[in-house]
Amino acid sequence: MEQFTKVKNNLEQRGFDVTCFATREEAAAYLTKKLAGKTVGHGGSVTLQELGLLDKLKECATLYSHTAGATFAQAAEAPVYLSSVNGLAETGELINIDGTCNRVASTVFGHEEVYFVVRRNKLAPDYEGALWRARNIASPKNAHRLHKNTPCAVKGDKCYDCSSPERICRALVVLWEKPTGVGRCEVVLVDQDLGY
Ligand code: SF4
Structure with a gap:
């Protein structure tokens, strides 16, 4: 898939497996x-919801989902972890922003396999663009x-770097390379619009 050639090459150089x-x-x-x-x-x-993947996995795998009664700890202790990203630079950096931070923590440590499902419009040309998109x-x-x-929730136009008690942006995690605390990381690129 030609539009993914650059980002695929750069991700692979950073230690990620990539499928398109x-x-x-x-x-x-x-x-x-x-x-x-x-x-x-x-x-x-x-993104994972719109992919329909979670419903399929309920039938053929043991799925720990906090939206279906599982605890964050159960999901964190599973050998396999699924996430998306908030921004992906074509230069190969993966960016996530989190509030509870269960998600970002699990992408950097402790799992045998981590999969990032990323749609095409999460892509930005470089790190600054991907960070801007995430924020x-x-x-x-x-x-x-x-x-x-x-x-931002009321106006829906941009980040105001708010000091609201309900602020959801409390940690920024940038994966420059595949973390050594994870066995294997795969980025699954989808040439369709999905998620935010
Ligand atoms: S920092 Fe505040 S205003 Fe900015 S995106 Fe996060 S919640 Fe919204």
């Missing part, structure tokens, strides 16, 4: 087959989705 799919259905089928029979935790992610597009949309009392 034209549609969400193909990506979901690939991951369902790969993760069948395994114990999987995941972080909050509109000014992904985070305000997530704050709005979660009905937070923050200026």
Whole structure:
């Protein structure tokens, strides 16, 4: 897939495995087959929901989902962890912003396998662009989705670097390289719009 060539090469140089799919259905089928029979935790992610992957994994894997009664600790202790990103630079940096921070913690330590499912419009040309996207597009949309009392959720236009008690942006994690505290990291690129 030509549009992913640059980011795929750069991610691979940074130690990540990379797979590319034209549609969400193909990506979901690939991951369902790969993760069948395994114990999987995941972080909050509109992308994963829109992929339909979580519903499929409920039927063929042990899935620890905080939206279905599991604790964050159960998801954190699963051998496999699923996440998305808030921004991905074509130069290869993965960016996530979190509030509770269960999600960002699990992407950097303790799992045998971590998968990042990333749609094409999370891509930015460079680190600065990906960080801008994470702060000014992904985070305000997530704050709005979660009905937070923050200026970005009300106005929906940008990050105000607020001091609200309900601020959802409390940690920024940038993966420059595959963390050594994770066995294997795979970035699953999907050539469709998904999530925020
Ligand atoms: S820092 Fe505050 S204003 Fe900025 S995106 Fe996060 S919650 Fe919204």
